[in-house]
Each structure stands twice: as C-alpha cells, then as structure tokens.
Amino acid sequence: MLYPREFGNDALFPKSTDFAVVYKDELTGKGVIAYRAFKRGEVIAKMAGHVVSDIRQHTLQIDSEKHLFDPYFSGYFLHSCAPNISLNMEVMTVTALEDIPANSYLYMDYAETEDFLFKQFPCSCGAENCRGWVMGRKDVRAIEPFRRVASA
Numbered sequence: 549m550l551y552p553r554e555f556g557n558d559a560l561f562p563k564s565t566d567f568a569v570v571y572k573d574e575l576t577g578k579g580v581i582a583y584r585a586f587k588r589g590e591v592i593a594k595m596a597g598h599v600v601s602d603i604r605q606h607t608l609q610i611d612s613e614k615h616l617f618d619p620y621f622s623g624y625f626l627h628s629c630a631p632n633i634s635l636n637m638e639v640m641t642v643t644a645l646e647d648i649p650a651n652s653y654l655y656m657d658y659a660e661t662e663d664f665l666f667k668q669f670p671c672s673c674g675a676e677n678c679r680g681w682v683m684g685r686k687d688v689r690a691i692e693p694f695r696r697v698a699s700a
C-alpha cells in the first residue's frame with residue numbers, strides 16, 4: 549500500500565506491488581510507474597491525500613476551493629498532452645484511457661484537473677498534439693524567462 553494507514557484501507561488504493569513513485573530523469577524528476585498492465589477503461593486506482601485550500605506542488609484540484617495534496621501517489625503523475633490516464637476528482641478514481649503495458653509511466657493531462665498550475669513549464673511529451681507549454685485550463689500563458697532576458 550502506498551498510502552499510510554490513516555487514509556483507511558480501500559481495496560482500490562494503490563499497492564506497492566503494482567505502482568511506485570520513481571525517479572525518472574533529470575528533466576522530469578519523479579513519476580509514477582505501473583508495474584502491471586491495465587486494460588483501457590479499467591479503474592486502476594483510487595486516490596487519497598490531505599485536502600488543502602491552496603495550490604501546491606503535488607496537489608490536484610478537487611474543486612475551485614479544494615485541492616488534494618497527495619505526496620504518496622497521484623501528486624507524482626507526470627503530464628502528457630496525450631495522457632494514458634484520466635482522473636475523476638469527484639470520486640477520486642484513476643482510469644486507464646488506453647491499454648497500459650506493464651512498466652509504463654502514468655501520464656495525466658494537468659489541464660484535465662487544474663484551473664491554474666503551481667508552476668507552468670515547457671512540455672516535452674513528444675505527442676503529435678503536444679501543446680508545447682503546460683498550464684492550467686484557466687491559466688494565461690506566462691512569459692518565458694528567456695524572452696524576458698532577450699528583450700531586456
């Protein structure tokens with residue numbers, strides 16, 4: 549079980565035999581890997597965490613006032629513009645959007661849940677439909693630091 553006991557014992561909570569938060573590489577940092585395969589449409593896990601009122605690193609938006617701080621599992625989902633999982637923040641479930649082979653990283657689309665990101669960043673997901681810049685669905689694109697330097 550990736551979650552501490554205080555969160556209870558839901559049969560759908562991620563098991564440490566199925567998932568792990570692992571260091572991926574310098575560019576992306578940590579991500580969540582699935583050790584076993586999942587079928588498209590399958591609910592692969594249920595999320596838990598601390599409900600907080602502010603946007604932090606590793607929070608996922610529940611609604612306009614509540615955010616889930618989950619430093620054990622879902623807070624480490626990586627972003628892709630072509631995600632392989634979808635999150636339902638009302639019932640706290642993670643669903644496979646496609647067949648996920650064993651030993652795959654789990655990728656969500658941060659704009660699926662977040663109005664505003666703690667920090668925007670350039671996307672390197674490599675998807676055909678890559679938006680190039682990761683931000684929340686209500687975010688206005690921030691000026692990139694290199695542009696500021698270039699125009700100074």
Ligand SMILES: [Zn+2]
Nearest residue numbers: 629671673678
């Ligand atoms: Zn992308």
